[in-house]
Amino acid sequence: MKISKSIYLFFLPGLLLYTLFFVYPTVSALFYSFTDWDGLSQSFQFVGIDNYERAFTGDTIFRKSIGNNLKFMLVVVVFQTLVALAFALIVLKNNKTTIFLRALYFFPTILSSVSVAFIWSFIYDPSLGILNQLLELVGLGFLAQNWLGNADIAIYSLAVTQVWFHAGQMLIIFVAGLQAIPDELYEVAKIEGANKWQTFRTVTWPLLAPSATIVIAYTTIQSFKAFDLVFAMTGGGPNNSTEIVATYIFDIAFRSYQFGYASAISVIFMIIIAIITFLQFKALRSDRISY
Amino acid sequence: MFFRRFSLLIYALLILVPLLIVVLTSMKTIQETFRNPLGLPEAGIQFGNYTAIFQEQTMSGYFMNSAIVTLFSVSLTLFFASLIAYGIIRLNNWIGNSIFILFTLGMMVPAQVSMIPLYSLMLDLSLTNSLIGLILVNISTTMPIAVFILTGFMKTLPRELFEASTIDGAGNWKIYSKVAIPLSLPSLSATAIFLFVMHWNDLLYPLLFITDNAYKTLPLALLEFQGEYSTNYPMLFTGVIIASAPMVIAYVFLQRYFVAGMTAGAVKG
Numbered sequence: 337m338k339i340s341k342s343i344y345l346f347f348l349p350g351l352l353l354y355t356l357f358f359v360y361p362t363v364s365a366l367f368y369s370f371t372d373w374d375g376l377s378q379s380f381q382f383v384g385i386d387n388y389e390r391a392f393t394g395d396t397i398f399r400k401s402i403g404n405n406l407k408f409m410l411v412v413v414v415f416q417t418l419v420a421l422a423f424a425l426i427v428l429k430n431n432k433t434t435i436f437l438r439a440l441y442f443f444p445t446i447l448s449s450v451s452v453a454f455i456w457s458f459i460y461d462p463s464l465g466i467l468n469q470l471l472e473l474v475g476l477g478f479l480a481q482n483w484l485g486n487a488d489i490a491i492y493s494l495a496v497t498q499v500w501f502h503a504g505q506m507l508i509i510f511v512a513g514l515q516a517i518p519d520e521l522y523e524v525a526k527i528e529g530a531n532k533w534q535t536f537r538t539v540t541w542p543l544l545a546p547s548a549t550i551v552i553a554y555t556t557i558q559s560f561k562a563f564d565l566v567f568a569m570t571g572g573g574p575n576n577s578t579e580i581v582a583t584y585i586f587d588i589a590f591r592s593y594q595f596g597y598a599s600a601i602s603v604i605f606m607i608i609i610a611i612i613t614f615l616q617f618k619a620l621r622s623d624r625i626s627y
Numbered sequence: 628m629f630f631r632r633f634s635l636l637i638y639a640l641l642i643l644v645p646l647l648i649v650v651l652t653s654m655k656t657i658q659e660t661f662r663n664p665l666g667l668p669e670a671g672i673q674f675g676n677y678t679a680i681f682q683e684q685t686m687s688g689y690f691m692n693s694a695i696v697t698l699f700s701v702s703l704t705l706f707f708a709s710l711i712a713y714g715i716i717r718l719n720n721w722i723g724n725s726i727f728i729l730f731t732l733g734m735m736v737p738a739q740v741s742m743i744p745l746y747s748l749m750l751d752l753s754l755t756n757s758l759i760g761l762i763l764v765n766i767s768t769t770m771p772i773a774v775f776i777l778t779g780f781m782k783t784l785p786r787e788l789f790e791a792s793t794i795d796g797a798g799n800w801k802i803y804s805k806v807a808i809p810l811s812l813p814s815l816s817a818t819a820i821f822l823f824v825m826h827w828n829d830l831l832y833p834l835l836f837i838t839d840n841a842y843k844t845l846p847l848a849l850l851e852f853q854g855e856y857s858t859n860y861p862m863l864f865t866g867v868i869i870a871s872a873p874m875v876i877a878y879v880f881l882q883r884y885f886v887a888g889m890t891a892g893a894v895k896g
Contacts, residue, residue, distance in 0.1 A: 342799050350707035350770055354730065357745065357767035362736055364744035375747060423638060424630050436730065437635060440642055441881050446874050446891055448828035450846045451867040454853070455645050458652070458860050464664040500641065508890050517718055542717035562738055564830045568850055585739045590835070595743050602740040610735055620861060 362404035368599040375595035387600030397576050398601060401584040402608075404491050408557040408580060411495035413573030416555050417548070419503045425540075431462050438511065449501075449564030456497040457569055460484050474532055487577035492567060494578055497563055506551045513547025514540070541581055554615040638891055653677070654862040660860055676865040684870060685840060689848040693870075696758055696844055697826045700765035704822055705815060708773035709764065713803045715774075716781045717789065733771035738831055741768075749836055756839040764832050769825065773818055776891055780814035781807060820881070820888030827874055845870040 369387055373380035389396050423441065428433040444452065459465050460483035468480040483493040517540065525535045563582035566572065572579035572587065580586075585605065589598035652660060654668040663669075680686055703816055711730070715723040745764065754760030784807070792802045808815070831849040843851075849866050856862045876886050 339793070340799055343714050343717055346710040346799065346803070350711045350766075350774070351726070353763060354709070354733070354770045357748070357764055357844070358733060358741055358770070359729075361741035361744035362749060365740045368744060375743070410866075420640075423634070426635060437639060440639055442886060442889075443642060443646075443878070446824055446878050446885065447871055448830070448849070450828075450830060450849045451871055454849070454860075454863050454867055455649055458648070458864075459645060461664075461858070464858075464860070466644070466665055469665065504642075505889055508886055512890060536859045563739070564846075568830070568853070582737070582739050582889045587745075589743050590746075595747075596662065597742050599740075602737070602743065606736055606740045611736055613735055 365599045365602055368596050369603045370600075371596040373596040373599075374379070374593045376593060379576055380596065383596070387597045388604070390597065391601055391604060398581075398584060401579040401581050404578060405414060405560060405580045407491050408495050408498070408562070411492060412498050412559040413552060413555050415500045416503045416506055417551055419499065419509050420506035420551060421544075421548070423503075424507045424514060427507075428511060428514050430592055434617055438504075438508060441507055443504065444501050447507045450568050451570035452497065452501050453565055456493075456500070457484065458503070460493055477540075484524055485574055489573045490574065490578045494562075494566060497569070498559060498565060502555070502558065503615070506555060509547055509551055509554075510544070513550075518541045549616065549619055553613070554572075556612055556616065557609065560605075560612070581608075637656070644786075649864045649867055652860050653750075653868055655861050657859050657861055659859060669839060670721065676861050677869070680865050680869070683772070684852070684866075688834070688841065689843055689845050690869070692758060692826060692842060693844040694873075696761050696765065697823060699762045700769070700826045701819055701822045704766045704769050704773050705819055708770055708818075709777050709808065709811065709815065711770075711774050712777035712781050713799075715778050716784075717799070720800050725772070728769045730774040738768065742831070742835060746835055755820055755836045756842050757836075757843055761832055761842075764836070765826055765829070768832075769822055773822065775820050776821075777811065777814060780811055784810055806864075814891070817888040817891040818882055820884050821891060823877075824874065824885075824889065 364504075370382055370384060371380040372383050373384075373443065394615065427437050427441075459467050462468060462480075462482040462485065465483075468477075471477055471479050479513050483491065484490050521539045521543075522535065525539050560580075561582060562580065563586070566578055566580055567586070570578040572583045580602070582605070585598050585602050588594045588601065630725045648665065650669055652664075654670075655671055656675075661667055701832075707710065711726065717723075749755050749760055749764070752760075761764050788806055789802055792806055797805070828846055829844075830850065833844045834850070837843050837847060849863075849870055852863055852866050
């Protein structure tokens with residue numbers, strides 16, 4: 337069926353803004369990544385692949401920030417997925433209590449990262465914080481810590497905060513996925529005499545795989561991009577021990593004004609995220625089971 | 628059974644206790660917090676910090692800025708993205724598909740890539756320290772996810788509906804506004820809530836583009852209270868409560884839609 341040419345006008349406002357404020361800057365970042373631009377002066381020199389070379393060979397903080405990002409990601413992905421799945425299985429059936437609990441567990445998701453950062457800075461506070469006081473109370477006072485000030489554990493403290501922040505959202509995705517599994521399959525399993533573990537392994541898990549992949553993929557990307565929380569809680573410190581790639585890019589761009597170099601790092605960052613996304617999309621395809 | 632109930636309770640407490648501490652601390656003085664960080668406020672329920680923060684800070688200004696930026700960002704993103712989604716499904720050819728892919732690719736690009744050149748572009752266009760500037764950037768950066776969700780939904784609408792309307796002589800605008808939009812309300816409302824939460828809580832773009840107090844939004848203002856009040860948690864938490872209040876109230880009443888919206892964003896993103 338022929339459609340009026342006026343349809344092209346529908347693309348205009350959105351495409352125009354998107355091109356000007358998103359596509360153009362993104363493409364420019366690629367361009368600037370080969371320069372020594374400082375972001376302020378009009379002139380800059382082409383430096384070839386120097387920025388990339390520096391990132392890969394000469395920049396220990398960059399390497400550290402990738403390591404921190406991986407640590408953070410690993411802890412968040414493992415714990416958040418397990419917590420979300422375990423609790424989703426418990427609050428699966430719809431009744432007043434489970435609906436209330438799901439809403440409660442989901443609640444932190446609607447807060448701003450800055451608010452969550454303040455709340456957890458208080459919890460972790462070495463002298464005022466509830467965490468150390470609680471440890472004293474149960475006789476584990478020797479575990480009391482400066483949770484955000486100790487360079488060895490600060491990144492894990494941040495990871496715990498991230499799990500508190502977003503586990504509820506993932507729980508809801510699991511609940512949606514689990515509720516979509518037809519009851520007949522469970523009935524068949526019951527008739528066949530399958531025990532709880534067998535039922536989980538043969539019915540629940542295979543059919544849950546798509547939501548599990550979504551949760552893991554989303555959590556991975558989210559933990560790579562967790563700029564706000566880290567920026568507001570530790571600013572990358574102490575001693576760069578919580579510096580992740582996103583905060584490091586911000587630092588070199590807007591604190592030391594090395595726009596060219598920051599652009600190169602951001603391009604590498606984009607490629608890392610693209611590779612992860614691609615791998616997970618592939619996994620998603622192969623895991624999908626229809627019924 | 629006992630173990631299950633016990634775990635549910637522990638998780639519930641892990642959410643509730645920190646929130647309770649925030650509320651209680653906002654009613655204490657700083658000395659009291661240092662003396663007794665976790666106890667009840669000695670003077671009972673009182674809102675001294677709330678009046679103080681409105682006197683010391685241009686709180687209502689920050690509040691207004693957040694409201695304006697969020698309102699315009701959400702509604703314009705929805706409007707422009709739904710136009711594009713409609714265009715894509717009606718064209719149903721390589722042009723539509725290319726536009727769809729162009730937006731989808733945008734979801735893969737982290738904000739850190741575009742933000743550096745964007746910063747100098749905003750300076751060149753004199754759009755820093757401007758609410759309009761923030762709104763334009765917000766629209767552009769959330770277009771990909773909005774286009775993705777809305778196109779996915781509109782694709783499921785029966786094509787015959789649009790074709791029948793065309794035969795009846797309805798133009799594109801009419802079909803868009805009288806057929807496509809009313810039928811897409813569930814996905815529009817889910818997207819709206821997703822965007823609402825995102826824009827209300829956004830820190831990065833105000834942090835980059837706003838230095839003048841007159842244009843700061845709540846998350847940025849809150850972040851800077853940290854520099855000013857340091858470990859004065861009563862004041863910080865008073866700020867947290869004021870900044871979160873609209874979102875919390877909306878959540879209490881529109882819970883179902885929030886859950887649908889926030890998971891649509893995750894599942895589709």
